[in-house]
Amino acid sequence: MSLQSFYSDKVVLITGASMGIGKELARQVLVAGGKAVITGRNVSRLQAVQREFESYADHLIIHAGDVADYKDNQVLVEKIIAQFGKLDVLINNAGISCFGEVEVLQEDVVRQVVDTNIYGSVFPVMAALPELKKTKGSILFVSSVAGFHGLPGHSTYSLSKMSLKALAQSLRTELLQHGVFAGIAYVGFTENETDKRTISPNGNPEPVPQRPKRLVASREETAVKILNQIRNRKAEEIHGWLGKFTGVMSRLFPSLLHLLIRKNYKKR
Numbered sequence: 001m002s003l004q005s006f007y008s009d010k011v012v013l014i015t016g017a018s019m020g021i022g023k024e025l026a027r028q029v030l031v032a033g034g035k036a037v038i039t040g041r042n043v044s045r046l047q048a049v050q051r052e053f054e055s056y057a058d059h060l061i062i063h064a065g066d067v068a069d070y071k072d073n074q075v076l077v078e079k080i081i082a083q084f085g086k087l088d089v090l091i092n093n094a095g096i097s098c099f100g101e102v103e104v105l106q107e108d109v110v111r112q113v114v115d116t117n118i119y120g121s122v123f124p125v126m127a128a129l130p131e132l133k134k135t136k137g138s139i140l141f142v143s144s145v146a147g148f149h150g151l152p153g154h155s156t157y158s159l160s161k162m163s164l165k166a167l168a169q170s171l172r173t174e175l176l177q178h179g180v181f182a183g184i185a186y187v188g189f190t191e192n193e194t195d196k197r198t199i200s201p202n203g204n205p206e207p208v209p210q211r212p213k214r215l216v217a218s219r220e221e222t223a224v225k226i227l228n229q230i231r232n233r234k235a236e237e238i239h240g241w242l243g244k245f246t247g248v249m250s251r252l253f254p255s256l257l258h259l260l261i262r263k264n265y266k267k268r
């Protein structure tokens with residue numbers, strides 16, 4: 001079954017989809033004929049996406065809310081069922097990052113990242129599960145290469161992305177009897193929106209540094225891989241050569257990977 005026909009009758013909830021990879025995922029679902037529900041905290045950014053996707057108005061719900069807000073996730077799922085009647089796919093995409101060594105991080109910075117990336121992945125699942133069981137649907141967690149090995153200077157982001165593996169693995173077994181799929185995507189460096197921000201140790205949003213072009217995938221490529229993984233019900237997908245290299249090293253040669261990371265960090 002092609003990607004197009006698979007998603008043509010699906011209702012897909014994508015958290016954190018007012019920009020970046022999430023927005024591209026929504027665009028591809030809509031183009032396939034499916035229905036997309038997109039979330040984010042910034043209302044005007046969501047409204048801009050709504051205007052951009054105007055021709056798909058009947059197939060789109062925008063929802064302003066924080067993924068880490070337990071109650072708001074319940075409200076959102078009720079809204080989806082009232083408007084679209086079902087929910088087939090949940091993509092836990094919303095994520096933020098911060099940088100700085102542990103010692104210099106402000107408490108609030110750590111809390112923000114943990115809230116968004118961890119609670120903001122568990123709570124949407126808790127809200128969506130009763131509906132996903134009815135459709136024998138799918139859950140996909142968007143992790144990162146930072147989820148394979150703790151990255152110095154990015155510890156909180158790493159710990160949040162690594163924790164998604166535990167969640168995906170537990171759910172995979174818990175949900176087997178219900179026919180619900182749970183998978184994880186280790187997304188590689190993907191072309192960033194100019195508006196994308198990372199949080200400094202003292203809590204200021206800062207532009208994300210440019211990465212070498214040869215290491216960066218387009219948002220289209222990343223979104224296609226994620227949508228294919230869900231269609232194929234593949235438990236784990238690692239994007240890009242850097243991700244594959246890190247994934248293999250972390251499994252087979254963890255000490256060597258640790259040494260490589262240490263050497264690279266010292267150099268910087």
Ligand SMILES: NC(=O)c1ccc[n+]([C@@H]2O[C@H](COP(=O)([O-])OP(=O)(O)OC[C@H]3O[C@@H](n4cnc5c(N)ncnc54)[C@H](OP(=O)(O)O)[C@@H]3O)[C@@H](O)[C@H]2O)c1
Pocket residue numbers: 015016017018019020021022039040041042043045065066067068093094095096116120142143144145187188189190191192193196197
């Ligand atoms: N880009 C990469 O190179 C890369 C690589 C590996 C993994 N990833 C992962 O891929 C996912 C998407 O990355 P991206 O680069 O597309 O990010 P992005 O461009 O920064 O977009 C993040 C989206 O999440 C929303 N968001 C952030 N915090 C939220 C919250 N608490 N509640 C609801 N929505 C929230 C943002 O909207 P608001 O700010 O308005 O809430 C925005 O729509 C993330 O999980 C990221 O960690 C990205």
